[in-house]
Amino acid sequence: MKDKLKKEGTQMKSIVVYSSQTGNTQKLAKAIFKKLEGEKQIYKIEHAPDPSEFDLVCLGFWLMAGKPDSTSQEYLKKVKNQKLFLFATHGASAASQHAQSAMEFAKSLAPAANVIGTFNCPGQVSPNILEKARSKPVPPAWLADAPDAVGHPNEEDLKQLIDKLAQSLS
Numbered sequence: 001m002k003d004k005l006k007k008e009g010t011q012m013k014s015i016v017v018y019s020s021q022t023g024n025t026q027k028l029a030k031a032i033f034k035k036l037e038g039e040k041q042i043y044k045i046e047h048a049p050d051p052s053e054f055d056l057v058c059l060g061f062w063l064m065a066g067k068p069d070s071t072s073q074e075y076l077k078k079v080k081n082q083k084l085f086l087f088a089t090h091g092a093s094a095a096s097q098h099a100q101s102a103m104e105f106a107k108s109l110a111p112a113a114n115v116i117g118t119f120n121c122p123g124q125v126s127p128n129i130l131e132k133a134r135s136k137p138v139p140p141a142w143l144a145d146a147p148d149a150v151g152h153p154n155e156e157d158l159k160q161l162i163d164k165l166a167q168s169l170s
């Protein structure tokens, strides 16, 4: 698996771009960056250059109101025909319809991209956000999954992420 990452990676110029408020998505971004081989750069989304000069774009976002956060949505619209690996963290469980449709929506924002893989991951939700969500007249559906997101992303999540990336590059 590692050899595959190395072989594919050295042939490409890669960029890892991530949006992260509380650090969950940043953890995934750093793990991806560490494993990529060849020419590579990593940026917080606010400082990221245009994706056009890269062969592989790895973009990480977090979910807000059931969608990728707005800065990630804007960046995705700039991705044209590059290889694209998408990763996301959220209070909802990875297999939930909520998380899966957000990933589909992210893909739809870069219709010309070659999406080589995606990875959904639970991400611990900060206490103040949980409080706000609970106090809504109709609490969001993802709130029910939030207790299971405590402690994520963890080492096992990072391992699965790197496996998925290697598979996607093969």
Ligand SMILES: Cc1cc2nc3c(=O)[nH]c(=O)nc-3n(C[C@H](O)[C@H](O)[C@H](O)COP(=O)(O)O)c2cc1C
Binding pocket: 019, 020, 021, 022, 023, 024, 025, 026, 062, 063, 064, 065, 066, 067, 089, 090, 091, 092, 098, 122, 123, 124, 125, 126, 129, 140, 142
């Ligand atoms: C304002 C706000 C809205 C959120 N909305 C959702 C949501 O709609 N669905 C969800 O699953 N998680 C939601 N979350 C939880 C975050 O997506 C989750 O904790 C994520 O891992 C945060 O990533 P970060 O640490 O990289 O900022 C929300 C968090 C915040 C702060």
